[in-house]
Amino acid sequence: xxxGLNNSRDDFPIxxxxxxxxxxxxxxxxxxTQKPMQVLNAIMHYYETxxxxxxxxxxxxxxxxxxxxxxxxxxxxxxxxxxSRKSIIYTRSTTESLNWIAASFGNQVVREGDEIVISxxxxxxxxxxxxxxxxxxxxxxxxxxxxxxxxxxxxxxxxQITDKTxxxxxxxxxxxxxxxxxxxxxxxLAHQHGAYMIADGAQAAPHMKVDVQDLDVDFYAxxxxxxLAPTGIGVLYGKEELLNAMAPAQFGGEMIDFVHHQTxxxxxxxxxxxxxxxxxxxAIALGSAIDYLNQLGMANIQxxxxxxxxxxxxxxxxxxxxTVYGPHDPNQxxxxxxxxxxxxxxxxxxxxxxxxxxxxRAGHHCAQPLMTYxxxxxxxxxxxxxxxxxEDADRLVSGIQAVKEFFADGIx
Amino acid sequence: MGLAxxxxxxxxxxxxxAQNPRHHGDLTKASGTLTxxxxxxxxxxxxxxxxxxxxxxxxxxxGTGCTISQASASLMTTVLIHQPVxxxxxxxxxxxxxxxxxxxxxxxxxxxxxxxxxxxxxxxPTRIKCAALAWHALDNLLAQKGVGNHD
Numbered sequence: 160x161x162x163g164l165n166n167s168r169d170d171f172p173i174x175x176x177x178x179x180x181x182x183x184x185x186x187x188x189x190x191x192t193q194k195p196m197q198v199l200n201a202i203m204h205y206y207e208t209x210x211x212x213x214x215x216x217x218x219x220x221x222x223x224x225x226x227x228x229x230x231x232x233x234x235x236x237x238x239x240x241x242x243s244r245k246s247i248i249y250t251r252s253t254t255e256s257l258n259w260i261a262a263s264f265g266n267q268v269v270r271e272g273d274e275i276v277i278s279x280x281x282x283x284x285x286x287x288x289x290x291x292x293x294x295x296x297x298x299x300x301x302x303x304x305x306x307x308x309x310x311x312x313x314x315x316x317x318x319q320i321t322d323k324t325x326x327x328x329x330x331x332x333x334x335x336x337x338x339x340x341x342x343x344x345x346x347x348l349a350h351q352h353g354a355y356m357i358a359d360g361a362q363a364a365p366h367m368k369v370d371v372q373d374l375d376v377d378f379y380a381x382x383x384x385x386x387l388a389p390t391g392i393g394v395l396y397g398k399e400e401l402l403n404a405m406a407p408a409q410f411g412g413e414m415i416d417f418v419h420h421q422t423x424x425x426x427x428x429x430x431x432x433x434x435x436x437x438x439x440x441x442a443i444a445l446g447s448a449i450d451y452l453n454q455l456g457m458a459n460i461q462x463x464x465x466x467x468x469x470x471x472x473x474x475x476x477x478x479x480x481x482t483v484y485g486p487h488d489p490n491q492x493x494x495x496x497x498x499x500x501x502x503x504x505x506x507x508x509x510x511x512x513x514x515x516x517x518x519x520r521a522g523h524h525c526a527q528p529l530m531t532y533x534x535x536x537x538x539x540x541x542x543x544x545x546x547x548x549x550e551d552a553d554r555l556v557s558g559i560q561a562v563k564e565f566f567a568d569g570i571x
Numbered sequence: 572m573g574l575a576x577x578x579x580x581x582x583x584x585x586x587x588x589a590q591n592p593r594h595h596g597d598l599t600k601a602s603g604t605l606t607x608x609x610x611x612x613x614x615x616x617x618x619x620x621x622x623x624x625x626x627x628x629x630x631x632x633x634g635t636g637c638t639i640s641q642a643s644a645s646l647m648t649t650v651l652i653h654q655p656v657x658x659x660x661x662x663x664x665x666x667x668x669x670x671x672x673x674x675x676x677x678x679x680x681x682x683x684x685x686x687x688x689x690x691x692x693x694x695x696p697t698r699i700k701c702a703a704l705a706w707h708a709l710d711n712l713l714a715q716k717g718v719g720n721h722d
Contacts, residue, residue, distance in 0.1 A: 181573065504637030506612055507581075510695060514576050523613040530613060536635050537612040565574050566581070 163546040164463040165455060170195035171546050181516030184551045184558075189334055189362060189495045189542035190520055191384045194448075198387055201447035205440050213439055214413060214430070228439050231446025232429070235394055238449045239360075239379065240370040245428035246402065248395040249442050253361040254284040256380035256395035257328070259408040259432070260357060261288035264378070264397075265326060267405065268355065271297040274324040276354075278303040278311055278340075279532045280333045283525040285359045289328060303329070305532065309336035309485035316345060324354040331363035331379075335524045335540065336485030337495040339363065346375045355401070361385055362495065365544070366464060368457040371396055383441060387448035392441030395432070402428050409434040460545045464494040467543045471552040472496065478559060484538060494543035497524070500559070503566050505539040511562035512539075517554060579691045580698070581638065585646075588685075589638040594631045594648035603712040606634070607704055614640055614701075618708040626655050630709065637701050639692060644705030646686040656713050663710045669693070670702045 162168040171193045176183050185193060205227065211220035213228045229244075236244045250256045265288070269275060275289045279302050293300040301324075304315040311329070320327055327349040332339045346356035357378040360369060365386035371379050378401070383392035397405065407414055407425060411434040416424040425431040452460065469489040476487055480501035486492050500508055509521035520540045523530045530536060541555055597604070598619040606617045614636040621629040630652055632644040647666075651659045665679040666686060672693035680687050692702045 179576065504612075504614075506637040506698065506701060507639070510580070510698060511574060511577055513697075514574050522611050527613055536614060561574055565577060566586075 161548040161550050163548050164459060167195070167455065168546045168548065170197065170451075172196065174546060178516040178518070179514050181514075184517040184547075184554045186541040186543065186547065186551065186555060187518045187520050188365075188544040188547075189385070189524075189540065191390065192365065192387055192544055193546070194387055194389065194444075195451055197451050198389075198444050198447045202389065202440050202444050205443050210440075212436055224439055227443045227446070228437070231442045231449075234446040234449045238369070238453070239364065239381075239394075239396060240372055241396055242372060243399055246371075246396050246399050248397070248402070248429050248432045249437055250380075250393040250395050251391055251438070252384075252393040253359060253380045253382040254393075256378075256393050257284050257357075257359060258288045259395060260328075260378050260380070260397070261292050263408045264355075264401065264405045265289070265292040266295060269293075269296045269298045269325045272323065273298045274301055274319075274321060275299070275326045275328070276301045276303060276316075276319050276324050276349075277328050278316075278330070279305050280309070280311065280336055280338070280340075280529050281328075281330055281526065282334050282359065282361070283527070284361075285328055285330060286528060289326070292326075298325075299323075302528070305336070308487065308491075309333075309533075310338050310491065311340045311345075313341065313344065316348060320345075320348050320352055320354065322352050324349065324352050326357065327354050328357040328359065330359045330361075331369070332360075332366065332493055332495070333485070334362045334495060335497045335526050335529055335538065337493045337497065338485055338491065339367070339493060342374045342376060346377075350375070362493070365452075366457075366493065367461045377401055383445040383448065387451055388445040389441055392438050392445050394445075399428065402432070407432050407434065411435050413437070455545060463545050464543050465489070467547060467549065467552055468492055468494055468496070470549055471541075471543075471555065474552075474556045475559070478556075478563065480563065481559065484533060484535075495540065496542070497538040497540040498559075499535065499538050500563055500566075503563075505537045507566065508539045508559070508562055511565060512555075512558050515554070515558045515561065517558045519555075576694075580695055582688050582691075584685050584688050585642040586638065588642035588645035592632075592641055592645040594629075594645070594652070595633060596631050597633055598629055598631050603715055605708045605712050607708045607711075609636070609640065609700055609704055611700065612637070614704070616640065616644060616704050616708060618644070618705055618712060620709060620712050622656060622713075625657075627651055627653060627659055632705055632708075636704070637698075639689070639698050639701040640704050643686070643689050643702040646684075646689060647705050647709065650682075650684050650686045651709065660710060660713055663706050663713075666706055667703060670699050 211224040349356040360381040364381035379396040384390040414434040505521035601619040616634040669690040
């Protein structure tokens with residue numbers, strides 16, 4: 160029986176349930192992924208045996224908690240091939256990582272008349288923080304356009320990135336149009352113009368091997384919950400020299416070296432950014448999630464998801480009245496597939512699919528500038544992960560057909 | 572269960588109102604106009620109302636949205652046009668009870684007419700916002716002090 164990559168589906172008890180009297184097909188992985196028993200057990204184990212605050216106290220539990228928390232940081236560093244563990248800062252989420260980069264580093268380097276370059280396919284969390292910097296510094300926020308099939312237009316990139324550009328911040332993988340952006344090329348282009356390169360890895364890190372040194376990005380952000388870990392833990396990667404020059408975004412306990420009455424000094428990297436008691440169990444669970452992903456192998460995950468896309472996309476394109484956004488070539492498309500049925504609002508489509516036990520997202524996907532660019536109000540979106548099966552893909556295709564027929568009959 | 576349950580939500584009357592919305596457009600002469608957004612999908616609804624002698628003389632809506640939001644807005648206009656403002660606000664309150672699964676009196680149900688059919692959205696919690704949007708907009712307009720009588 161088809162149980163996902165390496166029968167991994169068996170590790171995810173949540174997937175084994177009925178929704179609206181139908182077996183659940185979970186296709187909202189771009190929003191958040193489910194958690195395997197191994198990760199849930201890591202959280203349980205931490206609270207059952209090791210719970211204590213980190214980096215303080217001399218007792219044994221505090222030592223164990225600190226050791227696990229820091230061991231997870233090493234796993235993260237290895238996962239994205241960071242040169243040093245000092246480059247790995249725990250945050251709450253991709254959104255928090257990008258906000259810290261923008262509010263702290265962005266405001267340090269961007270001056271009046273400078274340019275910040277993003278693209279038309281960004282998530283709000285890689286748009287709004289840069290709007291804030293641009294407004295505060297009287298800088299210009301520019302957008303790289305897309306090609307007609309929804310890919311980042313490199314000609315437009317070469318036009319938008321100039322010697323005035325200080326920051327280029329682009330999604331590594333898109334959360335609506337399902338493309339992987341050429342971050343390495345963009346980083347080279349940005350650096351040629353003396354700009355810093357930031358990649359939003361929220362939709363990439365869960366699905367492919369990321370090598371921040373090879374990409375030569377200055378900063379990289381991703382979330383734990385989109386790669387099997389719980390919500391509330393994220394990662395900010397930065398080149399060591401840049402993080403050293405960057406001011407902390409938050410202040411308080413844990414991050415200080417010494418506090419005088421009027422001034423204070425900070426701890427070394429990476430702790431200078433981690434003010435307050437951190438999400439210890441979240442970080443440990445993130446480490447466990449990375450262990451799980453490594454066991455499957457990121458290359459295997461990417462290849463398997465590609466097979467799912469290749470089995471799904473051509474059949475979706477054959478449904479009359481269905482529009483798929485982004486490239487139509489499965490070789491160019493990630494496991495994130497956004498679509499609309501003619502004459503039917505995506506909310507109606509998603510409610511119909513939900514009645515068949517199929518969970519998809521419907522809405523603007525926190526990408527309203529992209530919706531405006533594509534001239535739609537909203538779309539439906541199905542997104543795969545390695546525990547999805549070819550049967551899930553079949554159910555999606557037949558589910559959409561059934562909803563289409565329901566509304567065609569209902570309306571006529 | 573499949574799609575059978577969908578029939579409860581997408582009744583013929585609802586599909587008809589979504590396809591052929593009543594009082595659709597903008598009033599040239601309005602006592603007040605309000606735009607509300609559904610933040611989950613980016614849908615926008617504009618409601619315009621004309622009040623005369625403390626009565627809703629005319630009400631229209633425009634904008635984009637799903638079947639439920641469009642049908643609900645259309646049904647609202649048919650139910651509330653020519654109603655006294657106080658009565659209209661009572662019916663809006665009754666409607667909001669209905670779509671959140673709270674019981675309402677038979678008398679109110681009768682007055683809400685076909686809009687009662689939208690009440691089945693209570694069984695589809697993620698869609699309640701879609702049904703409520705236009706009614707919230709009109710209620711806000713009726714509650715505004717600036718919306719006076721136009722004679």
